Amino acid sequence: MSGSVSPLAPKTFVDMPALRGVRMATAAAGIKYKNRTDVLMMVFDEPAAVAGVFTRSKCPSAPVDFCRQNLGGGVARAVVVNSGNANAFTGKKGREATELTAKSAAKAVGCAESEVFLASTGVIGEPLDATKFAGVLDDLATAGTEAFWFEAAKAIMTTDTYPKVATRSAEIGGVKVTINGIAKGAGMIAPDMATMLSFVVTDADIAPAALQALLSAGVGPTFNSVTVDSDTSTSDTLMLFATGAAAADGQQRVTDASDAKLDAFRTALNDLLRDLALQVVRDGEGARKMVAVTVEGAENDAAAKRIALSIANSPLVKTAVAGEDANWGRVVMAVGKAGEMAERDRLAIWFGDVRVAVDGERDPTYSEAAATAVMKAQDIPIRVEIGLGSGRATVFTCDLTKEYVEINGDYRS
Amino acid sequence: MSGSVSPLAPKTFVDMPALRGVRMATAAAGIKYKNRTDVLMMVFDEPAAVAGVFTRSKCPSAPVDFCRQNLGGGVARAVVVNSGNANAFTGKKGREATELTAKSAAKAVGCAESEVFLASTGVIGEPLDATKFAGVLDDLATAGTEAFWFEAAKAIMTTDTYPKVATRSAEIGGVKVTINGIAKGAGMIAPDMATMLSFVVTDADIAPAALQALLSAGVGPTFNSVTVDSDTSTSDTLMLFATGAAAADGQQRVTDASDAKLDAFRTALNDLLRDLALQVVRDGEGARKMVAVTVEGAENDAAAKRIALSIANSPLVKTAVAGEDANWGRVVMAVGKAGEMAERDRLAIWFGDVRVAVDGERDPTYSEAAATAVMKAQDIPIRVEIGLGSGRATVFTCDLTKEYVEINGDYRS
Numbered sequence A, B: 001m002s003g004s005v006s007p008l009a010p011k012t013f014v015d016m017p018a019l020r021g022v023r024m025a026t027a028a029a030g031i032k033y034k035n036r037t038d039v040l041m042m043v044f045d046e047p048a049a050v051a052g053v054f055t056r057s058k059c060p061s062a063p064v065d066f067c068r069q070n071l072g073g074g075v076a077r078a079v080v081v082n083s084g085n086a087n088a089f090t091g092k093k094g095r096e097a098t099e100l101t102a103k104s105a106a107k108a109v110g111c112a113e114s115e116v117f118l119a120s121t122g123v124i125g126e127p128l129d130a131t132k133f134a135g136v137l138d139d140l141a142t143a144g145t146e147a148f149w150f151e152a153a154k155a156i157m158t159t160d161t162y163p164k165v166a167t168r169s170a171e172i173g174g175v176k177v178t179i180n181g182i183a184k185g186a187g188m189i190a191p192d193m194a195t196m197l198s199f200v201v202t203d204a205d206i207a208p209a210a211l212q213a214l215l216s217a218g219v220g221p222t223f224n225s226v227t228v229d230s231d232t233s234t235s236d237t238l239m240l241f242a243t244g245a246a247a248a249d250g251q252q253r254v255t256d257a258s259d260a261k262l263d264a265f266r267t268a269l270n271d272l273l274r275d276l277a278l279q280v281v282r283d284g285e286g287a288r289k290m291v292a293v294t295v296e297g298a299e300n301d302a303a304a305k306r307i308a309l310s311i312a313n314s315p316l317v318k319t320a321v322a323g324e325d326a327n328w329g330r331v332v333m334a335v336g337k338a339g340e341m342a343e344r345d346r347l348a349i350w351f352g353d354v355r356v357a358v359d360g361e362r363d364p365t366y367s368e369a370a371a372t373a374v375m376k377a378q379d380i381p382i383r384v385e386i387g388l389g390s391g392r393a394t395v396f397t398c399d400l401t402k403e404y405v406e407i408n409g410d411y412r413s
Helices: A062-071 A091-109 A130-143 A149-155 A208-219 A245-249 A260-282 A301-312 A315-322 A328-337 A368-375 A402-410 B062-071 B091-109 B130-143 B149-155 B208-219 B245-249 B260-282 B301-313 B315-322 B328-337 B368-375 B402-410
Strands: A022-027 A039-054 A075-082 A116-120 A164-172 A175-184 A197-202 A237-242 A290-298 A348-351 A354-358 A379-385 A391-398 B022-027 B039-054 B075-082 B116-120 B164-172 B175-184 B197-202 B237-242 B290-298 B348-351 B354-358 B379-385 B391-398
Touching: A022 A130, A022 A149, A039 A062, A039 A130, A039 A149, A039 A197, A039 A208, A062 A091, A062 A116, A062 A237, A075 A091, A075 A130, A075 A197, A075 A237, A091 A116, A091 A130, A116 A237, A149 A164, A149 A175, A164 A260, A175 A245, A175 A260, A197 A260, A208 A237, A208 A260, A260 A290, A260 A391, A290 A301, A301 A315, A301 A328, A301 A379, A301 A391, A315 A328, A315 B402, A328 A348, A328 A354, A328 A379, A348 A368, A354 A368, A368 A379, A402 B315, A402 B402, B022 B130, B022 B149, B039 B062, B039 B130, B039 B149, B039 B197, B039 B208, B062 B091, B062 B116, B062 B237, B075 B091, B075 B130, B075 B197, B075 B237, B091 B116, B091 B130, B116 B237, B149 B164, B149 B175, B164 B260, B175 B245, B175 B260, B197 B260, B208 B237, B208 B260, B260 B290, B260 B391, B290 B301, B301 B315, B301 B328, B301 B379, B301 B391, B315 B328, B328 B348, B328 B354, B328 B379, B348 B368, B354 B368, B368 B379
Parallel strands: A075 A116, A197 A237, A290 A379, B075 B116, B197 B237, B290 B379
Antiparallel strands: A022 A039, A039 A075, A039 A237, A164 A175, A175 A197, A290 A391, A348 A354, A348 A379, B022 B039, B039 B075, B039 B237, B164 B175, B175 B197, B290 B391, B348 B354, B348 B379
């Protein structure tokens, strides 16, 4: 496999502003390799509100279990992220490793272990030697700086071909607040190198319950609407922290997610989550094209999303996209297999603006040339009208290429 | 793509015996190409009992709709199978084509249209010109012979690299009966060239309801337990016919599927269905290895099957098999994403006879060399013990190779 950057990578990277209340630094702890940056520490000098969403896997990693347990406290002082080892399927040793890491971080920062959050990415099934963190975290706790976002995004990359950063701002009650986020993932989701991790921080002052409500609502059409290969990691982690530093500018703490003062913030947050999620898809393993699958007219939104995911996860649809083949019959197939209500004679399908099928038949004005022209582009919109109701969803994916097979057939050996 | 035969093809083909009561012949009707065999006709000179199972797609082809409608009558006199056009997503024109084909067949054979069954495979969305069948079926109705099974299997091949045939015999009440079957499919299941079709005929005398019960029960662990790419065709069709010719030898008609006289027949039928289903997997597009995924100790059999399918459909598991990589972490991932009850700390995983993980951790005696040796073979058994109940299932799949991407990226163009 080549080390080249995805052709779908951003042409330029945004300048990431410093964000008050969080400092970050990286180090080489020697988790898997010597002299390779493999640990990122985020420190909140004042307690930050915290929210999180995690993998739905029934076999989650030890750090996912650990974060879920600490989330109830609602307060974060430190986050430790390592690469090289996912600490997944590591049993009792895995739990001991998270405890030891949290203990080291808590000592370094001067906080409770319940205020520490952890994420790990790398090979699974290998015991993680957490003693390697001890001295390193002491140094990182004091070394952190506020303007370290781009470096932090680079530090958590594994098979990613570019760092993923995004920033937005909004006003809450007339006070400007900032939201910064980073993500890693180059396959939504493999159990080893391509786990999806994302950390988003705002200087807004928002209570934990409200923050969780915002994040849980925001993840549906963003991180939970992207798929590279339908495979779900043991370690997927998305966390949102609010340092509350904007209180110094007079921002009044918001405790209720439905407070109208949060409207602009919600919009900015959702936009940032979408930005990061799409960056993950655009760095999908072997990806050459991005596909936006929109399903309209389904029985309800949930049905629309299941149909859209059926299309987006279909190997036959994804290989057709890779081959620039306007093979709309495979879209019909994927609608049919989704198991949701659909009537052949009401279906219509568009590639870009070209309607290829309508009323259960090929479009009478179908032009192979026009449809193929759409498939030559880097971004391919596929739209399906079910014609039964008003359910609607959009899911983002990439094509399935020989490079995907190569990357994933050769990775571990 | 090469035209070479799958490395998993049978080394030799079984001699298919003649089967009393059914005659077959093929012809070139010019459905898509000129001078290419594209239509197979089966004729039952006496009314045969009929049973069928079909795709679960919500967008089935016109022939699937047609067969379902005629199945209630329980009687078959003729079957017409064509390649070159799937008559799927063809709307009203599609229904008109099935009606015209049935009319031509009924006239040729001298039976009712409700005694005709149809199956089509090929490109979808193209109207099928059924007028091309008219004269051809008249000839085929008289030209058929009883010893035509291997030729019939070859005639329905599309992207298949070898014909799929199987035969078994059993006794019913002391009278020997024979079961012959053919299948096509080289991807469980694409909407165009790789649709799965299978036709099984016995000379036993079994009533339609009993025949349907046998087939519905038999399909679960056989044709419904194989997957190449998780994609479901609009046209999947498996039909079972009983000519009743064995009545001449004194076999008494069986009307109840639970009749003990059918025990040996049931075993033989299920064995034949499994044989044909595995031949389909072994001809999976781009396949180099076959994988048998067995899940034991799940909450129940249905949960075991869902977990086994999650493993068998995972692109990351299938690419690891292609790469001969004993990447058991991806099996853990696939167990976790299945959504069924599973406890990490109770899981155990075997590749062949090599236990690679136990009690939620890598096996203490894990040998990479031993696990890798298993992956070098052509047939890869993967076994997962969930440790929660007694649910059990086995699912068969193949690896995911660059050739799969090549075949399906280039097919239509």
